[in-house]
Amino acid sequence: MRFRALEENAAHSRDSEAGAAGAHAPGISQSRMIKIERDILARNNDYAAENRHYFSAHGIFALNLVSSPGSGKTALLVRTIAALHGAQPLAVIEGDQQTDNDAARIRAAGAPAVQINTGKGCHLDAHMVGQAMRQLRLQDGSLLLIENVGNLVCPAGFDLGEAHKVVILSVTEGEDKPLKYPDMFRAADLMLLNKCDLLPHLDFAPDLAIEYARRINPELKVIRISATSGEGMQEWLDWIKGGCRNAVAARLRVASQIPSPVSGRGLG
Numbered sequence: 616m617r618f619r620a621l622e623e624n625a626a627h628s629r630d631s632e633a634g635a636a637g638a639h640a641p642g643i644s645q646s647r648m649i650k651i652e653r654d655i656l657a658r659n660n661d662y663a664a665e666n667r668h669y670f671s672a673h674g675i676f677a678l679n680l681v682s683s684p685g686s687g688k689t690a691l692l693v694r695t696i697a698a699l700h701g702a703q704p705l706a707v708i709e710g711d712q713q714t715d716n717d718a719a720r721i722r723a724a725g726a727p728a729v730q731i732n733t734g735k736g737c738h739l740d741a742h743m744v745g746q747a748m749r750q751l752r753l754q755d756g757s758l759l760l761i762e763n764v765g766n767l768v769c770p771a772g773f774d775l776g777e778a779h780k781v782v783i784l785s786v787t788e789g790e791d792k793p794l795k796y797p798d799m800f801r802a803a804d805l806m807l808l809n810k811c812d813l814l815p816h817l818d819f820a821p822d823l824a825i826e827y828a829r830r831i832n833p834e835l836k837v838i839r840i841s842a843t844s845g846e847g848m849q850e851w852l853d854w855i856k857g858g859c860r861n862a863v864a865a866r867l868r869v870a871s872q873i874p875s876p877v878s879g880r881g882l883g
């Protein structure tokens with residue numbers, strides 16, 4: 616089980632990890648492949664820790680949005696940005712293999728956005744996110760929405776330093792996605808059951824999908840939502856605002872505990 620997960624991650628690693636990309640090539644032993652994979656994940660975790668430190672030092676609430684392709688992530692973000700506009704500083708990092716179409720949609724909605732094209736890579740990693748967030752020059756107390764590459768497999772294994780992974784499952788998909796991709800539903804803290812306005816036209820059983828998701832992750836919070844009808848939007852916005860408030864409050868708590876250099880010297 617563990618080995619299979621490692622192998623998948625190795626196979627999905629970026630071109631720059633040439634060893635890992637070629638991990639299935641003859642001549643590379645399994646033990647060597649596992650070592651390469653461990654090194655990639657360890658390095659990713661170091662970068663994720665750096666990102667997390669930066670977010671907490673600046674009171675930034677970062678969300679990693681993950682889903683299959685076509686779940687309606689970008690439309691949901693556009694609606695979210697419109698609702699928060701002017702009330703909450705925010706920025707978006709868009710991950711896609713090709714094109715900057717989604718970043719253009721986000722910028723048109725009024726939010727700063729940086730597009731990361733992963734090329735053959737099928738997930739964002741913490742190093743890419745660290746570089747993108749420096750380009751964005753985030754304001755303190757910002758909301759940072761990271762739209763990951765549409766893929767329910769390897770983004771589960773790559774910590775970006777986010778406060779939460781938010782998994783989006785659309786009602787145009789199968790109810791059993793949580794059972795098919797358990798790692799992702801286990802890694803997430805919130806599931807947005809999206810496109811709920813389409814339910815009257817579909818066979819999809821929302822209660823069953825939620826039951827499957829909670830079978831994998833009993834703690835999972837669920838919001839039924841639609842960017843089209845606005846159902847669930849208020850609950851989602853309230854959840855975001857609560858997270859932003861907590862991030863700012865935690866930063867102030869930490870800042871007040873660090874003695875200033877002047878008083879520190881006086882005590883020495």
Ligand code: MG
Binds near residue numbers: 689
């Ligand atoms: Mg998108």
Ligand code: ZN
Binds near residue numbers: 738770
């Ligand atoms: Zn991948």
